[in-house]
Amino acid sequence: MNRSLLLGTGLCFLSVGLLIPMIPRFVTGPLGQGTGTVGVCLATAAVTAVLARPLAGRLADRWGRAATARAGAVVLAGASFALLLADSLPALLSSRAVAGVGEALAYVGLATAASDQGRPGAAMNLFSITVNVGLLAGPALAEVVHSAAGFDAVWVLSGVTAAGVAATSWLFGDPAEPTGRRDGGPLVHRAAVLPGLAYLAAVWGYTAFSAFIPLHVATLGHGASGAHFLVYGGVLLAVRLGGHRPLARIDPRRRGFASLALTAAGLIGLAVWPSMAGTLVASAVIGAGQALGLPAFLAIAVAGLPAGQRGSAVATTTAFFDLGFLSAALTLGAVAQSLGLASGFAIAGGVSVLALLLFVPMARRARAVVPSGGSLDHHPS
Missing domain, CATH: 1.20.1250.20 (MFS general substrate transporter like domains)
Known part of the structure; x- marks a missing residue:
């Protein structure tokens, strides 16, 4: 790169x-x-x-x-x-x-x-x-x-x-430039909507963790949550750095599925295991899930697309981060205030579980785009 x-x-x-x-x-x-x-x-x-x-x-x-x-x-x-x-x-x-x-x-x-x-x-x-x-x-x-x-x-x-x-x-260079200066892709790319929705679910998990973990730790009798953010960030970077080469050889749909499954498991763990040990374990699991998410969802979105449409697909996918952050912050804040933090974590985990169903139509699209034996990690230039 x-x-x-x-x-x-x-x-x-x-x-x-x-x-x-x-x-x-x-x-x-x-x-x-x-x-x-x-x-x-x-x-x-x-x-x-x-x-x-x-x-x-x-x-x-x-x-x-x-x-x-x-x-x-x-x-x-x-x-x-x-x-x-x-x-x-x-x-x-x-x-x-x-x-x-x-x-x-x-x-x-x-x-x-x-x-x-x-x-x-x-x-x-x-x-x-x-x-x-x-x-x-x-x-x-x-x-x-x-x-x-x-x-x-x-x-x-x-x-x-x-x-x-x-x-x-x-100094970047722009390999897409010879095909550029045309109409470009659509403002909202259909190929990126499903991976974008999966990303939105992952962002609900990120928002629930980053925004409410300090309050969760305080309810456990501890005034600071630095150790949990350290565990989360350390695991996230370790997975991405240490798993850089092997993860690149795994189908991004599998990585995306694992991202949501791990995020859901960590959030539900916060809800059902209200202790410092449980919170540290959940922080590590959520960090691993978040590490797998964005690269996989972007790779799914651009698979099989010509260079002149990838910008549109990337923009559509990443827009779901802001949509996820806003919707999660507003919803989970109201839930936590009325039903408690555990309910907020559980609902965010449930969103990730429901998003796993998105991989059924994504698999159908992949079979239509990628020839048998092909890989979503490659596309025409």
């Missing part, structure tokens, strides 16, 4: 990760808003990202992957630098809305470029590893920078790293 593409991906999600812990602190600190406003800020970026993804897919197919990623990086950088002037809630919300558009463009451009590689399944795995490294490193680095130099230094660093994506994008 192109090293400059990996570098650009890492910089992009480091830029995003830097803001994850700082936006809530900035909203409740200097802006003097309540915790409810934090959710509004998160939702603002998610909504604009969902709306922008279909356009991002069309641009990636029509004008090229590198150009789309470059445009997104410039928008992301501008949104981060604009935080230097965000002295009110409307200004912050405007910046987050713009950031959602930039993230959609950059994500789709980078992910589609990864799908163009000779072995898209392996390339998607490397891509997702790099995404997670950036998102895991960003919050830790942000805390260090904030402690040393304050919020403004974090905003500047986020903007500079995003600008670095724009710089590295000139």
Whole structure:
């Protein structure tokens, strides 16, 4: 896989990760808003990202992957630098809305470029590893920078790293470019709807874990959940790094099925085994499930598609992340408040179980697209 593409991906999600812990602190600190406003800020970026993804897919197919990623990086950088002037809630919300558009463009451009590689399944795995490294490193680095130099230094660093994506994008190469500058794929690609729905179910599991595990740990009599996030992140990276080569040889439908099954098992484990030991085990199982998901769902979506439609398929699939995050956060929050955390975990696990049924029509589509003996990890270029 192109090293400059990996570098650009890492910089992009480091830029995003830097803001994850700082936006809530900035909203409740200097802006003097309540915790409810934090959710509004998160939702603002998610909504604009969902709306922008279909356009991002069309641009990636029509004008090229590198150009789309470059445009997104410039928008992301501008949104981060604009935080230097965000002295009110409307200004912050405007910046987050713009950031959602930039993230959609950059994500789709980078992910589609990864799908163009000779072995898209392996390339998607490397891509997702790099995404997670950036998102895991960003919050830790942000805390260090904030402690040393304050919020403004974090905003500047986020903007500079995003600008670095724009710089590295000139080195990506764009194998799809000769077939580009045409109409491109549809705004919503039918081939990506089923894997997208499976991804949405996996995102419900991610949201249930990341948003509610601190409250779950607190009910068990422990004030911090750092060990559980450490177990989750460690297992996720270990599976993707250690299993990089062997996993690339497994049919992505099997990996996607295993992702949902493991995610469901971990969430149900949180509901039925309310102890610290049970929570640590569940964190590891959910981490393994999440590690298998995104690379598999993207590989299923682009299987058999020509280069001029892969951007549309990637955009459609990844849009389900934002849809899943929003729907899960709203639904599980209401369930947890009225029925308790265990019920929220169980319902999120049930969503993953139901999504396993999606693999029946996906298998039928694969038989129609891939000749007997073929593999979803290969497609015509």
